Amino acid sequence: MTKSAVLILLGPPGAGKGTQARMLEEKFGLVQLSTGDLLRAAVAAGTDAGKAAQAVMSAGGLVSDEIVLAILKDRMAEPDTAKGVILDGFPRTEGQAAALDDLLAAQGQSIGAAISLDVDDAAMVERVSGRYTCANCGEGYHDSFKQPAVAGVCDKCGSTEFKRRADDNAETVTARLEAYHKQTAPLITYYEGKAVLSRVDAMGEIDRVAADLAAIVTRVTG
Ligand code: ADP
Ligand code: ADP
Ligand code: ZN
Numbered sequence: 384m385t386k387s388a389v390l391i392l393l394g395p396p397g398a399g400k401g402t403q404a405r406m407l408e409e410k411f412g413l414v415q416l417s418t419g420d421l422l423r424a425a426v427a428a429g430t431d432a433g434k435a436a437q438a439v440m441s442a443g444g445l446v447s448d449e450i451v452l453a454i455l456k457d458r459m460a461e462p463d464t465a466k467g468v469i470l471d472g473f474p475r476t477e478g479q480a481a482a483l484d485d486l487l488a489a490q491g492q493s494i495g496a497a498i499s500l501d502v503d504d505a506a507m508v509e510r511v512s513g514r515y516t517c518a519n520c521g522e523g524y525h526d527s528f529k530q531p532a533v534a535g536v537c538d539k540c541g542s543t544e545f546k547r548r549a550d551d552n553a554e555t556v557t558a559r560l561e562a563y564h565k566q567t568a569p570l571i572t573y574y575e576g577k578a579v580l581s582r583v584d585a586m587g588e589i590d591r592v593a594a595d596l597a598a599i600v601t602r603v604t605g
Pocket of ligand 1: 511
């Protein structure tokens with residue numbers, strides 16, 4: 384049996400899943416696996432899955448379990464994931480959660496922790512509307528809450544090019560929040576039932592949230 388950690392970050396759009404996953408990746412040598420990033424790459428590459436996902440994503444709905452699971456399984460089959468993974472934005476439905484259980488069981492693995500990033504809906508629109516990322520390395524920034532140390536220059540790689548997601552607008556965020564409450568929030572109870580759930584107050588500052596998460600991950604991997 385491999386002793387690699389499988390961690391899940393649950394939370395609505397803008398909760399800080401991506402931000403925290405990248406910090407955990409650096410701190411613990413885990414691999415961030417974001418189904419949103421994988422789907423955006425499929426859309427950009429124009430694959431069949433990407434073509435099917437595109438309209439759903441721009442409307443703020445959830446892509447079908449079938450497509451998401453196929454993409455996730457491919458990524459989990461790559462050797463770097465043996466170090467342990469942080470699932471960022473997956474699972475998002477009970478069907479995905481059950482499929483993940485089966486996939487891990489087949490590999491003699493199990494979930495180390497499912498961590499819910501708890502936030503107020505009201506803050507989410509502001510977080511998502513101000514979000515942008517480095518076009519080169521993907522580091523995440525925010526117009527008000529996380530600006531680069533030197534304006535217009537990425538802290539991590541020095542690039543001066545940044546991008547914003549087409550679905551990070553006020554109308555789509557409302558649909559995405561609705562999808563979260565209907566389809567994803569029930570997973571909090573699902574993982575509570577499996578005794579792997581932790582909850583973190585994600586309304587605090589980025590470093591505060593990171594410290595709370597690090598304590599949980601240390602407990603699970605240590
Ligand atoms: P998610 O992956 O859950 O959608 P992100 O990590 O992309 O969320 O964060 C959304 C936006 O909010 C980003 O612009 C990020 O810089 C910012 N952000 C993340 N965590 C916090 C926080 N604790 N306080 C304020 N802003 C945050
Ligand atoms: P956020 O960081 O704001 O939570 P993501 O980048 O995780 O957003 O996801 C962007 C979009 O990709 C979602 O609105 C949804 O359409 C699709 N998506 C990502 N992950 C999943 C998933 N596990 N199941 C279904 N759809 C997904
Ligand atoms: Zn960068």
